[in-house]
Structures are given as C-alpha cells and as structure tokens.
Amino acid sequence: MSWEFILGHMNYWLFIILMLIGLYIVIAKGNLLKKIVGLNIFQVSVFMMYISIGKVIGGTAPILPYDNTGHVEYGLDVIYSNPLPHVLILTAIVVGVATTSLGLALIVRIREEYGTIEEDEILDAETLIAEKENEDREAWLA
Amino acid sequence: MIETTINIILFVMLVVTALAIIRMDKLFAVVMLSGVFSFLSALLFIVMDAVDVAFTEAAVGAGITTVLMLGTIALTARTQKKSPKFQLMPVLIIIIIGVALIYGTMDMPNFGDLNSPANTHVAAYYVSNSATDIGVPNMVTGILASYRGFDTLGEVAVVFTAGVGVLVLLSGLARRRREDKEEL
Known part of the structure; x- marks a missing residue:
C-alpha cells in the first residue's frame, strides 16, 4: 500500500467513518428524533462520498466564465470538476428533506397515539395491547 | 496539500459534532448540533468545488430541516430518556459494515483523478x-434543468x-387535541 494510494483513498475512508457514526446512532439510540438525526448524518456522508468522486485535483467549480459581450467564453486551459455528481446530490438533498419531514410527521403521529417517542416504551405499549387482544379472543372462544 | 489539510480539519469538526450528538440528552441541543453538522458539510462541499450543493445544503439541510x-420537539418531547452508555452489538455491526465498505473502496480510483470512469x-x-447546447454558464443548472430534466421531474x-x-398524517391533529381537551 503506497503513500499515494493512502492519500488518494483517505477521503473515502473518512466519509465511511462518518457514515458509521450515523448508523450507530440509528441502531443504538432509542429516541426516534435522534434516529432521524442519525439518518441525516448517514445521508450527508453519502453525499460527501459522491461529491468527492466528482472532484478533480486542480479543477474549479463547474461555472463557465462570460466574456464582456455576454457570450460564454471557453476556458480551454481550465479544468472543471465533474458537474454530474453535483446535480445528482442536489436532487438527493431536496428528496432527503422531503423524506425527513415525512419521518418527523410520523414521529408526531406516534407521540399522539402512544404518548412517547422512545422505542422501548412504544414496544411495551404494543405488548400490552397484544396481550389484551389475546385475552379478549380467549374469553370470546370460551 | 492545503486542500487536504482543510479537508481533515473539517472532517475532525464533523466527527466531534456527530459524537456530541450521540452523547447529548437534550433534544434541542441535538437539533442545533445537526444544523451545525449541515453547515460544516456545506463548507466541505465548497472545498470540493460543489458550490451549488453547498448552498443547497446550507439553505435546505441546515435551514428547513x-x-x-x-417543530417536532415542540410537539413531542424535549429530552431523551437516558439510554445505556455502551452497547456491544451495534458497535460490532458497524465495525463489520465499516470493514466491508473500506474493502470495497480498494478498487476505487484515486481522489481527484481526472481520468477516473x-x-x-x-x-x-x-x-x-x-x-x-444550453447556453447557461452554470453547468450544474444546465444539466439539472435540461439534460436531466426528467430526473428533476421525478x-x-x-x-x-x-x-x-x-x-x-398531520391533518386533524389540532382538531383531535381540541376534542381531547373538551373530554377532560
């Protein structure tokens, strides 16, 4: 593993670490809002991964310069970073906010129904309901 | 070289923010830190030449989210229940996934390679x-609205x-609350 390889791949590894922190929050934390925040961290890390794939060393932002007559001037010696990942991630950010808002609405609804947004308390409430239903069914059969 | 240094500094700040989010119990602080996280990632996007993504992330990611x-914590709860400090199973899972992902990056082209696929x-x-083709100086706008207009439609x-x-999901929330109060 050469020095050049490590330096060239370090970015990807850094974003993977960040992604894993987000995943840890989603798995280990019981609070639903915190899970959504963890999901956001995960998502932003994936975005960074994509953007770093599109980066070109020595390149600049993909915006063409205008000359003074209002025509786009070709900078032949200019290297631009890859605009395609930027477009995809632009779309993904907006979709991410839409899905986040849907998740938050679900949290509000869950809180209204169960009175809590902690995962284990919701599970306890569900178990109680299931037990009661079983008892009712047995009473009906008997 | 300077870009790599800035990358690493911003990355360290992002990790510190994420770890703080893990430890915090006050949900208000968690939400604010997630805003901080979005702004820091916007800076990282600027370093990587993605200016359009950076301002979208700053406005939409840090602002609207x-x-x-x-709004959600105002409607639900302000604090989180104390959870056990350290759990083995999630750590094991993320270590396995992390090793698999890093193994997957071995075949990837170097960062910033002009000739990568x-x-x-x-x-x-x-x-x-x-x-x-389009005549818009900003290539990202051109691709978003014209070459890949159908993506945007989707x-x-x-x-x-x-x-x-x-x-x-939220329709009738205020009405149900009012009815509950009247019942009491």
Whole structure:
C-alpha cells in the first residue's frame, strides 16, 4: 500500500467513518428524533462520498466564465470538476428533506397515539395491547 | 496539500459534532448540533468545488430541516430518556459494515483523478458541450434543468408525495387535541 494510494483513498475512508457514526446512532439510540438525526448524518456522508468522486485535483467549480459581450467564453486551459455528481446530490438533498419531514410527521403521529417517542416504551405499549387482544379472543372462544 | 489539510480539519469538526450528538440528552441541543453538522458539510462541499450543493445544503439541510425538527420537539418531547452508555452489538455491526465498505473502496480510483470512469464518459460531454447546447454558464443548472430534466421531474413527484403524506398524517391533529381537551 503506497503513500499515494493512502492519500488518494483517505477521503473515502473518512466519509465511511462518518457514515458509521450515523448508523450507530440509528441502531443504538432509542429516541426516534435522534434516529432521524442519525439518518441525516448517514445521508450527508453519502453525499460527501459522491461529491468527492466528482472532484478533480486542480479543477474549479463547474461555472463557465462570460466574456464582456455576454457570450460564454471557453476556458480551454481550465479544468472543471465533474458537474454530474453535483446535480445528482442536489436532487438527493431536496428528496432527503422531503423524506425527513415525512419521518418527523410520523414521529408526531406516534407521540399522539402512544404518548412517547422512545422505542422501548412504544414496544411495551404494543405488548400490552397484544396481550389484551389475546385475552379478549380467549374469553370470546370460551 | 492545503486542500487536504482543510479537508481533515473539517472532517475532525464533523466527527466531534456527530459524537456530541450521540452523547447529548437534550433534544434541542441535538437539533442545533445537526444544523451545525449541515453547515460544516456545506463548507466541505465548497472545498470540493460543489458550490451549488453547498448552498443547497446550507439553505435546505441546515435551514428547513432544523426548523422542521424544532417543530417536532415542540410537539413531542424535549429530552431523551437516558439510554445505556455502551452497547456491544451495534458497535460490532458497524465495525463489520465499516470493514466491508473500506474493502470495497480498494478498487476505487484515486481522489481527484481526472481520468477516473466517473469523470470521462457522459460528464466530459456535459462539460464540453453544455455552453453550446444550453447556453447557461452554470453547468450544474444546465444539466439539472435540461439534460436531466426528467430526473428533476421525478424529484418533484417524490417531494409532492412526501408533502401529501405529511398532510395526511398531520391533518386533524389540532382538531383531535381540541376534542381531547373538551373530554377532560
């Protein structure tokens, strides 16, 4: 593993670490809002991964310069970073906010129904309901 | 070299923010830190030449998401129940996934390689032809609205669906609350 390889791949590894922190929050934390925040961290890390794939060393932002007559001037010696990942991630950010808002609405609804947004308390409430239903069914059969 | 240094500094700040989010029990602080996280990632996007993504992330990611989350904690709860400090199973899972992902990056081209597959095929066509095809100086705008207009149409469909979903979930929230109060 050469020095050049490590330096060239370090970015990807850094974003993977960040992604894993987000995943840890989603798995280990019981609070639903915190899970959504963890999901956001995960998502932003994936975005960074994509953007770093599109980066070109020595390149600049993909915006063409205008000359003074209002025509786009070709900078032949200019290297631009890859605009395609930027477009995809632009779309993904907006979709991410839409899905986040849907998740938050679900949290509000869950809180209204169960009175809590902690995962284990919701599970306890569900178990109680299931037990009661079983008892009712047995009473009906008997 | 300077870009790598800035990258690493910003990355360390992002990790510190994420770890603080893990430890915090006050949900208000968690939401604010997630806003901080979005702003820091916007800076990182600027370093990587993605200016459009950076300002979208700063406006939408740090702005709207934070407001929505503040609304949610106002409607639900302000603090989190204390959870056990260290759990073995999640750590094991993320270590396994992390090793698999890092193994997967071994075949990837170097960071910033001009001749990597992602930078050569259709992207090279966009970079050289978008000025004559579309005539918008900002290539990202040109691709978003013209070359890949259907993607954006799909995005609009997703946002619309999510909006309808939120409306359906939250409709009647105020009415049900009022009825509950009257019952009491």
